Amino acid sequence: MTSVLGVRAEDKATGTMERIGAAVRPLSTDAVTDLLLALHRTLFAWLIADGDST
Numbered sequence: 001m002t003s004v005l006g007v008r009a010e011d012k013a014t015g016t017m018e019r020i021g022a023a024v025r026p027l028s029t030d031a032v033t034d035l036l037l038a039l040h041r042t043l044f045a046w047l048i049a050d051g052d053s054t
Contacts (some may be wrong), residue, residue, distance in 0.1 A: 001015065001020055001023070004020075004023045004024070004027065005019060005020070010042050015044065016038070017038075021035050021038070021039060024038060
């Protein structure tokens, strides 16, 4: 996502889900599915306390 959002790797934790959604939507051929997948992956990472997922 750092490439899509145009941020440095060091700043990868400064984004928001809204910003990710806004960046993914115009690049996707199935925005609803892709946005739901991003949300599911984010929730899963949070549930398992995956600190490296940000």
